[in-house]
Amino acid sequence: MSVRQGLLALLEQGPMYGYQLRAEFESRTGATWPLNVGQVYTTVARLERDGLVAAAGQDDEGHVVYRITDNGRAEVESWFATPVSRSTPPRDELAIKLAMAVALPGVDVRAVVQGQRTATIRALQEYTRLKADTADPTDGDLAWLLVLESLIFTAEAEVRWLDYCEARLTRAAVAQRESAATDAPVSVPTNEGVRR
Amino acid sequence: MSTVLRIEDLTRVHGQGESEVHALRGVSLSVDSGELVAVMGPSGSGKSTLLTIAGGLDSPTGGTVTIEGVELGGLSRALLARLRRRSVGYVFQDFNLIPALTAAENVALPRELDGDSARASRRLAMHALDEVGIGELADRFPDDMSGGQQQRVAIARAVVGDRRLILADEPTGALDTDTGEQVLRLLRARCDAGSAGVLVTHEARHAAWADRVIFLRDGLVIDETGPPAAVDSLLGASTTR
Numbered sequence: 001m002s003v004r005q006g007l008l009a010l011l012e013q014g015p016m017y018g019y020q021l022r023a024e025f026e027s028r029t030g031a032t033w034p035l036n037v038g039q040v041y042t043t044v045a046r047l048e049r050d051g052l053v054a055a056a057g058q059d060d061e062g063h064v065v066y067r068i069t070d071n072g073r074a075e076v077e078s079w080f081a082t083p084v085s086r087s088t089p090p091r092d093e094l095a096i097k098l099a100m101a102v103a104l105p106g107v108d109v110r111a112v113v114q115g116q117r118t119a120t121i122r123a124l125q126e127y128t129r130l131k132a133d134t135a136d137p138t139d140g141d142l143a144w145l146l147v148l149e150s151l152i153f154t155a156e157a158e159v160r161w162l163d164y165c166e167a168r169l170t171r172a173a174v175a176q177r178e179s180a181a182t183d184a185p186v187s188v189p190t191n192e193g194v195r196r
Numbered sequence: 197m198s199t200v201l202r203i204e205d206l207t208r209v210h211g212q213g214e215s216e217v218h219a220l221r222g223v224s225l226s227v228d229s230g231e232l233v234a235v236m237g238p239s240g241s242g243k244s245t246l247l248t249i250a251g252g253l254d255s256p257t258g259g260t261v262t263i264e265g266v267e268l269g270g271l272s273r274a275l276l277a278r279l280r281r282r283s284v285g286y287v288f289q290d291f292n293l294i295p296a297l298t299a300a301e302n303v304a305l306p307r308e309l310d311g312d313s314a315r316a317s318r319r320l321a322m323h324a325l326d327e328v329g330i331g332e333l334a335d336r337f338p339d340d341m342s343g344g345q346q347q348r349v350a351i352a353r354a355v356v357g358d359r360r361l362i363l364a365d366e367p368t369g370a371l372d373t374d375t376g377e378q379v380l381r382l383l384r385a386r387c388d389a390g391s392a393g394v395l396v397t398h399e400a401r402h403a404a405w406a407d408r409v410i411f412l413r414d415g416l417v418i419d420e421t422g423p424p425a426a427v428d429s430l431l432g433a434s435t436t437r
Contacts, residue, residue: 114411114419121236122421124404132384132405152401159400167238 003035004043005079008052008068012076015056017063018044030130030144032151047072094158098165109169117162124155200361200392201227201250206259208245208415219245221415222259229360232384232393234403237412243396244365246412250394251284251363252276263361281310285354285362287383289369291346293338293353299325300334303353312357324352328382344375351382355391362386362393368402380405 003025010016010024022040044066047053052072056065068076094116101107131148134141208220219242227233235243248254250261252268261268263283268276286292293302303321308314325331328348338346347367354362364383368376376399384405387393395406403409411419 118409118411118419118421121400121404121409124400125406125409125421128401128404132381152404156399156401163238163398170238 003033003039004047005076007040007043008047008072009076009079011053011066011068012073015065015067017059017065019063021066028143029147032147102169110166113162113166113169117159120155120158120162124152124159127152127155198229199226200229200264201225201394202260202262203246203250204260204262206246206249206261207257208242208249208254209257218415220249220256223412223415223417224259225410225417227361227392227394229390229392230387231408232387232395232406234395234397234406234409235412236398236400236403236409238398240414241412242415243412247363247365247394247396251286251361252280253286278310281306282357283359283361285351285356285359287347287350287354287362287364287367289366291338291343291350293346293349295338298335298337299330299341299349299352302338302349303356306353307357310357320357321352324356325349327355328352342375343371344378347371347375347379348382351379351386355386360391362391364393364395366397367395368397368399373401376402 006025007021010021016024018037018040021044022035022037025035025040044053048055048066050071052069052075053066054069056067059065098109098112101109101112127148131145131152134145134148203223203225206220206223207218210217210219221242223242223246225233225246235246237243245254249256252261252263255269263279266279268279271279293299294305297305300318300321303324304314304317307317307320312320322331322334325334325348328351330345330348330352333341333345333349338349341349350367351362354364362383367383368379371379380402383393383395387407393406395403397403409421410417
C-alpha cells in the first residue's frame, strides 16, 4: 500500500520512468525498504489501470514515462490528509513471543528479554552511527534522516517496553516469594530502590 | 589504543549486617583511549556506584581500579585527589556548576586547584569552551545559560587540560531530546579524539552512541553488546550509504 502511495507522490513532482521512480524512492528512504524494478512496474501498471497515472510517451532513450492524472493528484492529497490507520495492530513477533514465554513453564523470560534488549541496542548503535555520519543534513539527506529517526524511535520504544516487562516480572516474582513466605515471614532481600 | 581505565573484580558492600547491600558483586571492565562505553541497568543495579568508584570518589570493598596505569587503592588521599583533578572529568545530570563563578572560571577551577596560574588556567578553559562550541559564553554565569549550555560548560570542565577519562552519570537527564543528542555528540567527539568515556544512562537512544553497551543487574555484568552488527542486515539490503 505504502509503495503505491509513495510512487504516486513522487509522480506528483513530475513525470518519471520506472528506474527513476525506484531510485527516487530509495534515495529518500535511505534504501531502508528496497524495491525491485519489477515491483515498481507492477505497481505503476495498477495505478494506470485505476486511472491514477497515464503513460506520457517515451524519452530520448526509449523509457516509457508516466505522469500523474487529476484523479491521482486527488489520491495523493487524500493520502496526506488521512492519518495512517492503527485499527488493527500489526502482528508483533516479539510481543507474541513474550506472551508465550510468560505462560510456558521452563522458559527463562528474563533471558528472552535481555537477549532481545542486547540485539535491539546493537541495532540502535548502528542506526546512530549512520546518523552520526549525516551530521549536517542538506535537503537531500533530510528525508533519509527522518526515516532513520523513525527506526531509532521504534527501537527505543521497544527497549523501554522491555525495561517495563522486566520490572513487572521482577515485581511479580517478589510478590510470589512474599506470599509463599507469609506462613513463616522472613525478610526478602532486595537491592531494588536502595541505590541507583 | 592504550587502556585508560581498568576495573578488576570490583565489589562494594553498603551497610552492615541485616541492612547489608551488595551494590557490586565482582565487576570487571576496561576502557581504552578512543572508546565510549555505556552502562545500562535498572535502578539498584549498581551503575552509579560503579561510576563513583571508577572515578575515585568512593572506595571499593574489594577489587582494583587502575587509571592510566596507576592503581587508586595504593594512593594517599592527596595523591588520589591530584590524580582525580588531572586525569578524571565528571559530568553529572545536574551539571554541578558553581553559580557564583562564570563559565570560564568554572572550567578553569580544576586547573587552578592543581596549581596552574590563573592565566594558564584561563587559557586552557577558553580552549575547552571553544571545543564544546560556546567560547563566546565564557564570561556568563550559569544562571544566565540554558540547560544545554550549562551541560556544555560541565563537559568543558570535564575535559579541561587534557584529561583522558570522562565519567558521565545521566548527563542528559534534564535535557530535551535534541539538546541531549548534542551532549552525546560532544562526548562521542571527545572519545574519538582520544579520551576514554564511561556513560551511565537508562536511555537506550543515548547508550547507542557508545562503542559498547554493558548491562548491569544486581551488581553484576549480565550482558554486553558485541562487535558492531552489519548495517546491511538491519536495512534489509545493500545500501549505497
